[in-house]
Amino acid sequence: MNTTRRCLLACLAGLTLISSAALAEDKFIVVASTTSTEQSGLFGHILPIFEKKSGIKVRVVALGTGQALDTGKRGDADVLFVHDKAKEEQFVADGFGVGRKEVMYNDFVLIGPKDDPARVAGGKDITAALKKIAEAKPPFVSRGDKSGTHSAELRLWKAAGLDIEQAKGAWYKDTGSGMGPALNTAASLNAYILADRGTWLSFKNRRDLVIVVEGDERLFNQYGVILVNPAKHTHVKKDLGQQFIDWVVSPEGQKAIADYSIDGQQLFFPNAKR
Amino acid sequence: MNNGRGSVFPLVLDQVCFSPKGFPIVDRVSLAIDAGVRTVILGANGAGKSVLMRLMHGLLLPTSGRITWCGRDQRAEAQAMVFQRPVLLRTSALRNVAYGLKLAGMPRAERMKRALDALKRVGLSHLSQRPARVLSSGEQQRLALARAWTLEPRILFLDEPTASLDPTAARDVEEVIREIGATGCKIVMTTHNLGQARRLAEEIIFLHRGRVMEYTPANVFFHAPRSAEADAFIKGELP
Amino acid sequence: METFSDSLSTAFRLIWSADPELADIVLLSLRVSLTAVFFAAFLGLPLGAALAVGRFPGRQAIIVVLNGFMGLPPVVVGLLVYLLLSRAGPLGEHGLLFTPSAMVIAQTVLITPIIAALSRQTIEDAWREYEEQLRSLGASAGRAALTLLWDTRFSLVIALLAGFGRAAAEVGAVLIVGGNIAGVTRVMTTTIALETSKGDLALALALGFILVGLIVAVNAAAQLTRQWALRHYG
Numbered sequence: 001m002n003t004t005r006r007c008l009l010a011c012l013a014g015l016t017l018i019s020s021a022a023l024a025e026d027k028f029i030v031v032a033s034t035t036s037t038e039q040s041g042l043f044g045h046i047l048p049i050f051e052k053k054s055g056i057k058v059r060v061v062a063l064g065t066g067q068a069l070d071t072g073k074r075g076d077a078d079v080l081f082v083h084d085k086a087k088e089e090q091f092v093a094d095g096f097g098v099g100r101k102e103v104m105y106n107d108f109v110l111i112g113p114k115d116d117p118a119r120v121a122g123g124k125d126i127t128a129a130l131k132k133i134a135e136a137k138p139p140f141v142s143r144g145d146k147s148g149t150h151s152a153e154l155r156l157w158k159a160a161g162l163d164i165e166q167a168k169g170a171w172y173k174d175t176g177s178g179m180g181p182a183l184n185t186a187a188s189l190n191a192y193i194l195a196d197r198g199t200w201l202s203f204k205n206r207r208d209l210v211i212v213v214e215g216d217e218r219l220f221n222q223y224g225v226i227l228v229n230p231a232k233h234t235h236v237k238k239d240l241g242q243q244f245i246d247w248v249v250s251p252e253g254q255k256a257i258a259d260y261s262i263d264g265q266q267l268f269f270p271n272a273k274r
Numbered sequence: 275m276n277n278g279r280g281s282v283f284p285l286v287l288d289q290v291c292f293s294p295k296g297f298p299i300v301d302r303v304s305l306a307i308d309a310g311v312r313t314v315i316l317g318a319n320g321a322g323k324s325v326l327m328r329l330m331h332g333l334l335l336p337t338s339g340r341i342t343w344c345g346r347d348q349r350a351e352a353q354a355m356v357f358q359r360p361v362l363l364r365t366s367a368l369r370n371v372a373y374g375l376k377l378a379g380m381p382r383a384e385r386m387k388r389a390l391d392a393l394k395r396v397g398l399s400h401l402s403q404r405p406a407r408v409l410s411s412g413e414q415q416r417l418a419l420a421r422a423w424t425l426e427p428r429i430l431f432l433d434e435p436t437a438s439l440d441p442t443a444a445r446d447v448e449e450v451i452r453e454i455g456a457t458g459c460k461i462v463m464t465t466h467n468l469g470q471a472r473r474l475a476e477e478i479i480f481l482h483r484g485r486v487m488e489y490t491p492a493n494v495f496f497h498a499p500r501s502a503e504a505d506a507f508i509k510g511e512l513p
Numbered sequence: 514m515e516t517f518s519d520s521l522s523t524a525f526r527l528i529w530s531a532d533p534e535l536a537d538i539v540l541l542s543l544r545v546s547l548t549a550v551f552f553a554a555f556l557g558l559p560l561g562a563a564l565a566v567g568r569f570p571g572r573q574a575i576i577v578v579l580n581g582f583m584g585l586p587p588v589v590v591g592l593l594v595y596l597l598l599s600r601a602g603p604l605g606e607h608g609l610l611f612t613p614s615a616m617v618i619a620q621t622v623l624i625t626p627i628i629a630a631l632s633r634q635t636i637e638d639a640w641r642e643y644e645e646q647l648r649s650l651g652a653s654a655g656r657a658a659l660t661l662l663w664d665t666r667f668s669l670v671i672a673l674l675a676g677f678g679r680a681a682a683e684v685g686a687v688l689i690v691g692g693n694i695a696g697v698t699r700v701m702t703t704t705i706a707l708e709t710s711k712g713d714l715a716l717a718l719a720l721g722f723i724l725v726g727l728i729v730a731v732n733a734a735a736q737l738t739r740q741w742a743l744r745h746y747g
Binding site for chain 3 (some may be wrong): 030035039044059060061062063074075076177178180181183184187202203204205235
């Protein structure tokens with residue numbers, strides 16, 4: 001029993017050691033952002049630069065825009081970094097956020113199968129392409145998750161003069177998932193899908209999918225950064241959060257964003273107002 | 275004067291019935307047990323011997339009737355019981371024997387010493403560090419007896435203690451039982467082995483279908499049983 | 514099938530080179546799940562013992578509910594703990610959401626019923642064998658429960674390993690309450706989910722092999738414990 005007791009004490013000591021192998025109490029902020037910024041690798045590129053300069057660690061929780069905004073409302077994040085201007089402005093108007101600043105934009109691209117059953121490839125008009133798709137009814141994957149990309153998709157259907165709620169049928173696959181999983185689904189189904197360029201460029205499971213429509217101005221996608229309102233949630237790290245926001249719109253931060261590329265292609269275009 | 279220790283006797287059963295499912299397993303038993311001779315409870319299978327013993331030990335509560343130890347309703351403490359299959363913990367023989375004393379709150383050094391003494395008396399001190407459950411059944415049963423012995427009981431109940439043992443092991447166990455009895459502890463035992471009863475019993479309680487048919491000195495029972503059932507049992511005619 | 518052989522070689526390469534990021538992820542997974550097992554044992558073993566040995570009205574109902582909770586869906590547990598720990602929730606002031614502590618809490622909630630239910634079964638079986646002798650020796654129900662907890666320790670270790678296996682393999686709870694933050698709350702299962710969603714299937718599968726290897730090792734440990742105990746203690 002003595003040996004067993006010693007064994008137990010050793011296990012206990014080891015366990016306490018493992019558990020308290022703490023994250024040393026660094027300065028950190030929680031940024032709620034979207035899957036597109038995380039999965040495109042942008043944060044992996046710009047955050048180390050910020051962390052080195054300021055000593056503040058940035059913990060990114062990658063959710064859809066809808067969930068990110070909800071996280072901000074609950075006060076579980078310090079800063080939001082999302083891409084749905086209308087919802088962001090509503091968020092600030094409702095008093096949940098302060099000091100919204102525009103940071104950068106990227107663009108959406110329409111992805112589709114190589115053999116292009118809806119005959120939209122090479123076009124420069126997204127609404128025309130969507131109309132053709134609604135007529136031909138090939139498989140089309142939608143994110144359906146209240147994300148910025150999903151909101152953009154819905155806006156574009158509307159701009160094409162279509163009521164997608166009426167027009168959709170078995171060909172319209174509402175997956176309720178993030179960009180990556182939706183792309184996986186589209187690849188498996190050989191479907192059309194609206195995606196942000198960043199995620200597409202770093203997506204590895206393309207199978208027979210290619211970009212079919214790009215460059216339309218209406219495909220541009222604006223990102224904004226907002227501080228969660230410290231008046232509403234007193235625990236919000238407003239100084240550290242503000243440092244991050246200020247850096248991201250500063251020349252240095254904007255340059256870091258512009259420098260990020262995949263295969264020589266720039267993904268995000270900084271456009272913070274001076 | 276210690277409160278519970280000496281006050282087991284007389285162990286009195288007054289019209290005790292045990293009928294958990296409606297029909298009586300023990301049926302209106304009235305008897306008194308006193309310190310002294312070795313008592314064996316005999317009877318056919320299903321006669322109610324084991325249940326009667328558990329009632330006497332206080333492990334079961336009677337459905338009706340009353341059991342008292344030295345006139346008190348509360349179960350006396352200075353008792354111990356050994357079962358047909360020895361129940362031992364997953365630890366050494368020595369610790370098993372000391373377990374009863376541990377429950378009683380005795381400090382470690384003292385209880386280990388007493389346990390070792392008990393092991394010596396049953397001839398098993400050379401096995402003190404062995405895991406108890408890998409020992410032979412005979413050795414295990416002697417361990418159980420040693421454990422009971424450490425408690426210095428005034429009465430020791432044994433329920434078919436050698437039924438699962440081979441003859442040699444059985445003889446060893448019987449020897450230990452005699453020794454415990456010789457120290458002044460009252461032995462109350464059940465068996466369905468007539469030979470063993472003849473060897474060990476000084477007094478017989480004969481049970482038939484839950485009723486006490488005879489309660490007599492052993493030689494009287496074996497030579498001149500009063501009831502037909504006892505007679506049939508001795509002749510081996512009852513199952 | 515090239516994905517399969519790609520993944521195997523990726524897996525070996527990652528393990529062989531002791532890739533530091535991989536090591537961090539594995540260590541965090543172990544840390545979170547082992548800590549959860551520790552707390553779940555602390556809560557579940559006494560509960561199991563009390564249910565095994567105690568007799569009180571409603572006991573059967575509690576046992577039925579407990580057995581049912583063994584199958585709690587991890588994602589539901591994650592959601593409930595998320596609502597509790599969110600700043601907008603009752604325990605929000607501690608700021609535990611999106612930290613490893615939240616993951617430990619969620620996994621503890623998930624596996625405590627398993628440990629309680631399994632230990633209850635083990636101890637109840639033992640109680641059936643030991644009850645008369647222990648009561649004869651003067652043990653109260655409480656003392657008996659403690660004795661049985663120690664005596665059935667090898668079977669209980671196996672129950673703990675079962676709890677660990679369940680915790681290490683789940684993704685729903687830790688994903689919601691942890692937020693899958695790189696370097697902070699990213700564990701093996703959430704990394705597999707992430708890499709899959711990025712379409713990097715080879716890497717995801719490689720991590721999957723490592724995770725399965727870990728689970729198999731844990732089960733092997735359980736088997737060996739059982740055999741060793743039987744040989745040495747009977």
